[in-house]
Amino acid sequence: MTDLTDASWLLAYITLDTTGWPGWLAATWPQILKWTLVLISVALIWFIASLVKFAVQFAGRRLTPKDKEFEGSVWDFSASIARVFAFILMSPLPLGLAGFDWRTLIETRGPGAFSAVIIFVLAILIANSIAKALRRFGEKAHSRAGADDTLIAFSASLIKYIIFAVAIVLALVQLGFPAASLAAVLGAAGLAIGLALQDTLKSVAAGVMLALFRPFRIGDFVTLAGLDGEITNITPFTTSLKQIDNKIVSVTNDKVWGSPLINHTLQPYRRLDMYFSVSYDDDLDHALDVLKNAADGHPNVVSYMNIWTGVHSLDDWSVKLRLRAWTATVDFVQVRADINKAVKQAFDREGIIIPYPHAVEYQIEGKPKKLREGALYDDKPRAYEPPDDEGGD
Template identity: 60%
Template sequence: MVEKRGPGAVGAVAILVIAVIVANGVARSLRRFGRKAHRRAGADDTLFAFAASLFKYLIFAVAIVFALTQLGFPTASLAALLGAAGLAIGLALQDTLKAVAAGIMLAIFRPFRIGDYVSAAGLDGEVIDITPFLTQVKQIDNKIVSITNDKVWAEPLINHTRQTRRRLDLYFDISYDDNMDLALGLVRDVANAHPRVLAKDETWVGVHSLASSSVQLRLRAYVATPEFVDVRAGITKGVKEAFDANGVTIPFPHQVNVPYKGKADATETGPLVQTAKPPEDD
């Protein structure tokens, strides 16, 4: 048995080892080529990353078939066996196949690219990799999250960095006793004075709502997408300083504590004295 199957087993192992080396080499080469094309010509490296993973799995599948033939499995029987196994695996791994199908759709339509900051499946993060099964994003706290492609494709997806500029929306509350025109002018001046605010003629400031305890102002300004967070922090700080310098107050919740007086507290004030009314004469 060993003499009969030994050469075939050695050949099968050799095929699998070579397949692993070739598959990983092809995947690395495609990813490296995608990164170079992205740096030099601005090409989309997302498709290269997806193709690298797809080719790797295809090479593995073909290698397994050849390895089985080396072990003596007839080609016709092997095809029937693979067909039946594929049907069983397809029924058992429906969710996985949905993820693969969704991954193909993501690779074709490309709603995001590697490096984009997106909101997908209820999570926010920078896309760092996409495979036929998973999309990986790096969150702002440096955590890596893997999301199956079917969830990414099935739910609304927000791409925060596809456009070169992004609108900044900020809200500020002032007291009802404050001068609204003064506050609106301060917010506009702070925004337009910021060196990273774009298209200053498009900056808009107005009254957003009349809340229960404050007047809410709204600022709209356009900034470069990579500078969104820094500009938001700078304008918020500048508006607070401008309000303080010009006597504009920012309301905040107040809590009033009223002590509860129970029966014990009521008796300390003295007993209640009731005088009986004398009976009337008949």
């Protein structure tokens, strides 16, 4: 029976005349051949294990309902585990070709390795289950009682990472690492990782501050790091927000905490500040009444809060009026659009002119000349631009 612990049975099938080779090459040729076969066997085993994973994924995608996501599902997790186990089951081939006594390795290290794999599998299942259960609890509490689920979502992510860290330590102990030595190694590694990942640790610290002080909640519409969007998730490392065009953006927590943050939906009411321009020839009192009536006539404008109108500024080519009114935060965008439409229609009915910059051209010696922009409804030029060929010394 062929023994995989020795590669000589394969070398017997590969006969090359090495009499004319250099001495060092002829002496090292058996080792070169052996390790080449080891690498080929590892690549072959990885290919077969990947085929196993693909087969499990293919079956899982067929059996997963269309209304559920495949990524992160039990089938997706099972596919990765199947590839790992397939690789482990076929690992005696490269170990035997390399000259290791794989039977002894399995007897001595097999139970520990098997326990480590079981610990990893259980840790992934438990961590994902706890995280999903906490998120579902937070969503139900938010929908039923209006509770803030931001801290719950953050805690779910943090607990998942803690479980993974504990599982790694327990798996290393099962593989034979002494607990005392492992603690020293982890301490030194933690210091090195902390120095190398300072920005990442800043994100974790900032994530803790965001979870504790909660300047925003999941579902709030905010402006942070120069981006607008609805908060969808917060983890120890990043904050995710969905923009108006349904794009998901992830921002590291240190940038969220260190930049100005505007929460548009934290307060139940928002004030509309709207500006409208009218001509200098229009009756300003009448125009202000039209603005106030347009806001007062909207059903979603809060009637018991003061509606204010006034002259904001006297510009070069128009008089700018200002309207202030209050509405519920959820109705802000729609109310602003409705008032813009109502004011434009009311100005048209009342004959109030909304001016705009324009230019007046007139003819001098056969050459058209243009006035500066902003001359409004005048027959007389306000500024004269001399021709290039005119102007005395």
